[in-house]
Structures are given as structure tokens and as C-alpha cells.
Amino acid sequence: MGPSNPHKFQLDDLDEMARQIRRDILRMLMISQSGHSGGPLGLADIFSSLYFNIMNFDTKNPTWPGRDYFFLSAGHLAPVWYATLGRAGFYPVQEMTTLRKLNTRLQGHPAPGYTHGLPGIEIASGSLGQGMSIAVGAALGLRMDKKLNHVYVLHGDGELDEGQVWEGMMSAGHYNLDNLTAIVDRNFCQIDNRTDKVMEIEPLADKWRAFRWNVVECDGNNVGEFLSAMYKARNFKGKPSVIIAKTFMGKGVSFMEDDYRWHGIPPSIEQGKQALSELAPTRFGDFHEFEWEKLPAMAK
Amino acid sequence: MTKIESKGDKATRQGFSDALMELGKENPNVVVLGGDVSGSVKVDAFAKAYPDRFFSVGVAEADMMGIAAGLALVGKIPFASAYGEFAAGRPFDQIRQSLAYSEMPVKICASHCGITVGPDGATHQSLEDIALMRVLPHMTVICPGDYLETKRAVKASLAITKGPVYIRFFRDNTPMFTDESSTFQIGKSNTLIDGSDVAIIACGLQVWEAIQAAETLHAEGISARVMNMHTIKPLDKEAIIKAAKETGAIVTAEDHQIHSGLGSAVAECLAQALPTPQEFVAVNDTFGESGKGIELMEKYGIAQGDIVNAVKRVLKRKK
Numbered sequence: 001m002g003p004s005n006p007h008k009f010q011l012d013d014l015d016e017m018a019r020q021i022r023r024d025i026l027r028m029l030m031i032s033q034s035g036h037s038g039g040p041l042g043l044a045d046i047f048s049s050l051y052f053n054i055m056n057f058d059t060k061n062p063t064w065p066g067r068d069y070f071f072l073s074a075g076h077l078a079p080v081w082y083a084t085l086g087r088a089g090f091y092p093v094q095e096m097t098t099l100r101k102l103n104t105r106l107q108g109h110p111a112p113g114y115t116h117g118l119p120g121i122e123i124a125s126g127s128l129g130q131g132m133s134i135a136v137g138a139a140l141g142l143r144m145d146k147k148l149n150h151v152y153v154l155h156g157d158g159e160l161d162e163g164q165v166w167e168g169m170m171s172a173g174h175y176n177l178d179n180l181t182a183i184v185d186r187n188f189c190q191i192d193n194r195t196d197k198v199m200e201i202e203p204l205a206d207k208w209r210a211f212r213w214n215v216v217e218c219d220g221n222n223v224g225e226f227l228s229a230m231y232k233a234r235n236f237k238g239k240p241s242v243i244i245a246k247t248f249m250g251k252g253v254s255f256m257e258d259d260y261r262w263h264g265i266p267p268s269i270e271q272g273k274q275a276l277s278e279l280a281p282t283r284f285g286d287f288h289e290f291e292w293e294k295l296p297a298m299a300k
Numbered sequence: 301m302t303k304i305e306s307k308g309d310k311a312t313r314q315g316f317s318d319a320l321m322e323l324g325k326e327n328p329n330v331v332v333l334g335g336d337v338s339g340s341v342k343v344d345a346f347a348k349a350y351p352d353r354f355f356s357v358g359v360a361e362a363d364m365m366g367i368a369a370g371l372a373l374v375g376k377i378p379f380a381s382a383y384g385e386f387a388a389g390r391p392f393d394q395i396r397q398s399l400a401y402s403e404m405p406v407k408i409c410a411s412h413c414g415i416t417v418g419p420d421g422a423t424h425q426s427l428e429d430i431a432l433m434r435v436l437p438h439m440t441v442i443c444p445g446d447y448l449e450t451k452r453a454v455k456a457s458l459a460i461t462k463g464p465v466y467i468r469f470f471r472d473n474t475p476m477f478t479d480e481s482s483t484f485q486i487g488k489s490n491t492l493i494d495g496s497d498v499a500i501i502a503c504g505l506q507v508w509e510a511i512q513a514a515e516t517l518h519a520e521g522i523s524a525r526v527m528n529m530h531t532i533k534p535l536d537k538e539a540i541i542k543a544a545k546e547t548g549a550i551v552t553a554e555d556h557q558i559h560s561g562l563g564s565a566v567a568e569c570l571a572q573a574l575p576t577p578q579e580f581v582a583v584n585d586t587f588g589e590s591g592k593g594i595e596l597m598e599k600y601g602i603a604q605g606d607i608v609n610a611v612k613r614v615l616k617r618k619k
Contacts, residue, residue: 069373112402122373123402130398133363137370137378140355141331144376164394167363174358 006059007088009052014223017087018048020282022252024083024096026275027286028106029266031295032099035108038249038262039156040080042187045223046154046245047084054230055152059089062119068149069122069138073131073165074156074185075109076264082106082118086287090120093287129162131155132182136171139180139240150234154183158190161199166211172240173212181233182213182242185220189249189260208242220245252279269295301518302493304511306475313411313469315450317342320379323455324350330458331371333357333364333380340471341381341411361386365394368406377458378406384413384426384468388433399464400436406464407457408433412471413443414555415583415600416505416593425588429468431560434533438463441533442486443554443562445507446476449530452484460486468504470555472593475508489536491543495525498611498618499543499550503529503562506553506581506602513607524611532562537569544576549614553581553607555597577617579610 009017021044029035050070051057058064072081079099086093091105098104109126111117117124125131135153142149155165172180186204188195195201205215214236218229226245233241249263250256253275256267267275269292323330324346331353338344338356347354357364361382368378380387387410388395399406413426434441440460444450450469457465483490492507493514502510507528514524525547527539544550550570552563563580570576583600597603 115401115403123369123404124397127393127397130362130366130394133366133394134370134373134398136363137367137372138374139370140367141371141374141376144331144352145374147374164362164366167358167360168366171357171360171363171367175355 004056005053006057007052011224014048014052016282017052017284018044018223019252019279020284021048021080021083021087022279023276023281023286024086025079026267026272028079028083028096028099030269030272030292031097032101033266034100035079035266036076036264037266038189038256038259039074039077039185039187041253041256042221042247042249042251043077043080043185044252045221046183046226047080049223049226049230050152051084051088053227057120062090062113066149069135069151071122071131071135071153072110072125073153074128074159075125077156078108078110081110085118085120087284091118096287128159129164132165132168132172135180136168136175136177139172139177140175143177143179149179151180152183153180154185156190157184157186157188157195157201158198160184160201169208169211169213176238177240178237180240181230182240184242184244185247186244187247187249189258189263191263193260205244212239214239214241215244216241217244218246220247221251254278301495301514301523304477304492306477307479308476309473310447310476311471311473312444312447312450313342313471315447316409316411316454316469317345319451319454320346321349323458324353327377327458329375329377331355331376331378333368333378335359335361335364335382335386337383341383341409343381361391362394365391366398369398369402369404372404372406379409380406381409381411383424384410384429385424388426388429388466392432395464396436400438403438403463405461408464408466409454410466410468413468414470414504415588415596415602416555417471418593418596419590421590422587427557427583427588430532430554430556430562433466434565435560439533440465440486440531442466442531443468443503444530445504445528446474446478448476448478448482449484453530456484456486470505474505477508477511487531487534487536489530489539490528491525491539492528493524493526495523496547497523497549498614499525499527499547500553500607500611501527501529501540501543501550501562501566502553503532504555506555509604510553510607512604513611516604516608517611522611522615529562532565535565535569537573540566540569541573544570544574548576549618550576550578551581551607551610551614552578553602555602556582558582558584577614579614581606581610
């Protein structure tokens with residue numbers, strides 16, 4: 001195996017791809033009129049970095065044994081993953097129009113590619129808190145076989161309320177899994193309110209350190225900072241690493257930014273058009289053209 | 301009638317242990333997860349023989365199921381071991397999403413099931429696990445009846461490469477009614493004693509109770525068929541329908557709640573295919589308590605005498 005991201009974008013391209021992913025998320029949600037806006041928009045820079053620079057995979061052979069494993073533990077963030085998987089080449093981007101519709105591979109929460117989900121999705125998620133344990137199992141198994149694949153798992157900060165995450169963190173620390181990198185989407189927002197109102201999780205970095213993790217903090221909406229944090233984590237030996245990535249929920253759309261009320265709702269057509277006007281079209285192009293006014297009828 | 305002798309007493313959990321030792325030798329991908337009860341669920345022998353393939357995950361069954369899923373994803377064959385209540389009840393959501401919905405080939409090995417675990421009392425008496433596991437799509441549920449059958453079931457589970465398998469066994473030493481010549485196939489029941497008046501369909505420790513009950517009934521002139529329904533899912537519908545057709549009366553027996561266990565599975569089958577009078581020998585919608593296994597079986601109505609009485613009740617209802 002050779003370490004290879006098939007795209008290897010540099011900073012400007014990663015930024016542009018992140019903007020396209022944001023456009024895709026908004027347009028998918030405008031069509032589906034169901035799904036999560038805020039978290040996915042906040043993660044576009046991280047997903048652009050992961051799939052267009054960091055991770056090794058082969059879109060023609062999604063189960064290539066040399067691939068890096070990525071687990072989206074917070075499954076409700078699916079729209080950013082789906083947009084990214086399409087852009088990275090795992091499936092035709094036009095299929096984004098089917099999000100959450102009957103017979104779609106873009107299930108409301110991710111289903112694996114070998115059942116009824118998209119290629120590139122390893123296992124189901126949606127019920128929160130399960131990804132860390134799965135990542136630990138994969139990392140243990142790969143290490144047993146002396147394989148060099150890296151394992152990534154992404155958690156929401158609200159998701160850290162789930163006790164199983166801490167069980168898994170403890171296991172990863174116990175087994176010194178340095179082939180595992182966790183990413184926490186630290187946007188300080190969850191469904192009901194700000195995270196400190198719902199359940200205070202600070203001091204977060206200290207907690208991970210106490211669980212025997214190497215902690216790297218960064219601005220998750222800055223592609224350059226995130227990349228350097230990730231390469232630092234990937235090369236750290238002897239312990240698993242966590243990137244606590246500070247992001248803004250709804251990043252890129254002025255009226256959504258840092259507002260927890262955008263956690264679980266889609267934009268209306270009007271709000272969507274407003275949001276798209278704030279995100280200039282990219283050289284990658286939108287997945288489909290619509291006459292948005294006719295869409296509510298079409299969506300039915 | 302066929303006379304079935306016990307070949308001595310041995311624990312079903314020992315069958316699990318011995319199967320793991322053989323599998324460990326045969327297949328380098330077999331890995332075992334332990335949750336701080338390695339000695340009592342008998343994975344300690346494997347841990348000692350294959351330390352690189354044994355993972356202690358602490359007292360954390362939710363984590364255990366996820367780790368097992370991850371190991372399966374990268375090509376390992378994980379056996380996750382715990383007491384029944386903590387193998388099925390506590391991590392139900394993890395089993396549902398990460399194993400069943402995701403079709404992960406993980407073997408969930410549940411020891412100390414049923415009321416017969418005894419002195420530990422109701423918190424540790426897993427009486428709901430068959431119900432919880434059989435309701436899940438893509439799940440296979442096996443409840444073997446003796447030492448050797450447990451060993452066979454554990455080894456046979458390797459052939460299931462799509463979706464999880466739940467194997468339920470017990471703590472105590474119990475009579476061995478199978479031997480080297482017995483056959484075992486997942487999803488295929490074994491008729492141990494032929495009979496024409498009634499069919500007793502049992503799983504786990506109640507198979508031996510059913511054998512004893514059939515002998516008592518035989519002495520009273522009642523011809524009872526005894527079927528070992530070791531696989532609850534997928535259910536051997538063909539054999540059940542045949543038994544209903546040929547005997548016209550069914551008794552089910554299990555160390556489990558009356559709701560949604562083996563009895564319910566049989567009733568679901570017959571209600572659709574051939575409605576037949578049926579009596580249920582099971583724990584009657586109540587929690588257990590401390591006591592010896594045999595004392596509890598008698599107090600909670602799942603011993604051989606209860607099977608005999610159930611047969612007499614169902615015969616009165618038979619057309």
C-alpha cells in the first residue's frame with residue numbers, strides 16, 4: 001500500500017471545496033426539507049481536509065484494505081459527509097437530490113455501503129456515542145495485523161454527554177492506540193441550548209488528557225490549522241490523539257452562525273436562497289439546477 | 301419410547317470455553333473480548349493460551365459491543381462474552397445499531413442466563429434476553445441444551461458471516477443428553493423422543509426437563525414428543541408445523557419470561573400456519589429471587605413437573 005489521498009488538494013482548493021460542500025449541504029436540505037443544517041455547515045472545512053488531503057482511500061474500491069477508516073459517530077451530521085463523499089467520487093453528486101427520500105442511499109442517518117447506504121460508509125451511526133468503541137476495535141484489529149491504516153472518529157461536543165464515549169476513550173488510552181485519532185467538533189451548541197447550559201463538559205482537554213490521550217486544539221474552521229493539527233496527531237506515537245476543533249455551528253451563513261437553534265432544522269427555500277447568496281459558486285459546480293419556487297411541489 | 305440417559309453433568313459455559321480453545325487453534329482471526337468476568341464466563345483459558353487475541357475491556361459492555369464491531373470490520377471474528385443480562389440487556393442499543401443493523405458478524409456469548417443462575421438473585425437472572433435478541437433483524441439466537449451442544453453451537457456460529465449471533469448458556473453443571481453421534485445444525489431442531497399425543501418444544505436446560513417429563517407421561521400412557529429447539533431464530537417452522545399437525549397439542553418450555561421467548565416464537569409460527577392449542581412453561585411475568593437453581597425452577601414453574609402439568613392441560617384443550 002502507498003499512502004495516498006487521491007486528491008491531495010492544497011489550501012486554496014480545500015477552501016473552495018469546503019464552500020462547495022456548504023452549498024451542497026444547503027441545497028440538499030432545501031430539497032429534502034428535513035435534516036440538520038448547523039453542525040454540517042460548521043464541519044465543511046474539516047471534511048474537505050479529511051477527504052481532499054488527509055485520508056487514504058480508493059473511490060473505485062471503497063473497501064480497499066489499505067484505506068484509512070473514518071467513523072462519523074454523530075450520525076446526524078450526515079449531510080456534510082454525504083456532500084463530501086459525492087465530491088470525493090464515492091457516488092454521483094446528482095444523487096444528493098435524494099437525501100432522506102424513499103429508496104435513497106442517503107439515509108437520514110448513515111447506513112453502511114454494504115447494506116442500503118453509500119459506499120465509503122463503514123457502519124451505521126445515529127444513536128449517539130457508539131463510534132469511539134468501534135474505532136477502538138478497528139484500531140486494535142489493524143494493530144494486531146501490523147497494518148499502517150489510520151483510524152479516525154468524529155464526535156460532536158454534545159455527543160460527549162453519552163457515557164459510552166468515555167468507556168471507549170478509556171479503552172483507547174489503556175491500549176495506547178496511536179493509530180487512532182479522534183476529532184471533537186467543539187461548536188458549543190447542541191439541540192436544546194449551548195453545551196454549558198445542557199451539560200457542562202469543560203475542562204474538556206484536561207478530561208481527555210486524564211484518559212491518557214494526546215490533545216491538540218485548533219480552529220476547525222481554518223483548513224491550514226486543522227491540517228497541521230491532524231498531521232501532528234497522525235505522527236504522535238504511544239498514545240491516541242484527539243483534535244479538539246473549535247468550529248462555529250452554521251459557519252458561512254450569517255444568520256445561522258453560532259446559533260444552536262439551527263442544530264436540527266433545514267432552511268426554508270427563502271432562507272436557503274439567502275444562505276446560498278452568501279456562498280459564491282465554485283469551479284466544482286452545483287449538483288443540479290433548480291427553480292426553487294417549484295420545489296415544494298416537487299419535494300412532495 | 302426412546303430412553304435418553306444422562307452422560308453425566310457438565311456446565312454449558314464449559315462447552316463455550318472448550319469451543320473457544322479449539323477455534324483459537326484453528327483460526328487465527330478468532331478474538332475474544334472479556335468484561336472482567338473472564339473466570340466465570342470461562343474465557344480465561346483462551347486469554348491464557350492466546351494473550352494477543354484476548355482483549356480486556358473492563359466492566360463496560362456497551363464499549364465491548366462497539367469494539368467487537370470494529371474488530372469484525374477489519375476482518376476479525378470477535379466473541380464478546382458477558383453474563384446474559386449484561387450481554388443483551390445493558391448494551392441493547394449498541395447491539396441494535398452497531399451489530400444488527402450494521403450486519404456485523406460478532407458472536408455475543410451470554411453465560412449465566414435464566415433464573416437458574418440462582419443465588420445472585422433477580423438483578424443477574426437474565427429472563428428477557430431471548431426476547432430482546434430475537435426481535436432484532438439479522439440476528440441469530442441459539443440456546444443450546446447441554447455442554448456438548450454449546451460447544452457445537454459456538455463452533456457452528458463461525459459459519460454465520462452476516463449479522464450477529466447470540467448464544468445463550470448457563471452457569472450450573474447440567475445433564476448431558478447429546479453425545480458424539482448427535483447432530484447440530486443452526487436453525488434445525490432435533491426431535492429427541494418421538495410421540496403422537498403432544499409435542500414438547502424446549503430449549504436450554506428445559507430440554508432435559510422435557511425428557512424427564514416425557515418419561516413420566518409415558519408411564520401414564522401419554523405419548524409425548526420432545527423437540528430440542530436450540531435455535532430460536534431462525535426458527536425451524538417446518539418441524540413445528542409438522543409436530544402440530546401430527547400431535548395437535550404443543551407445550552413450550554424455557555428458562556425465560558413467558559413473553560416473547562421460545563413459546564411466543566412457536567405461537568407466532570402456529571397462529572399463522574396452523575392454530576394449535578399451546579401451553580407455556582416459562583417464568584410468568586415476574587422477576588426472580590435468590591435460591592438454588594432447582595429450587596427456583598420449581599418455585600417459578602419451569603421444572604419437569606410443570607411440563608407434565610402443562611401437557612395435561614393442553615390435552616384437555618385438544619380437539
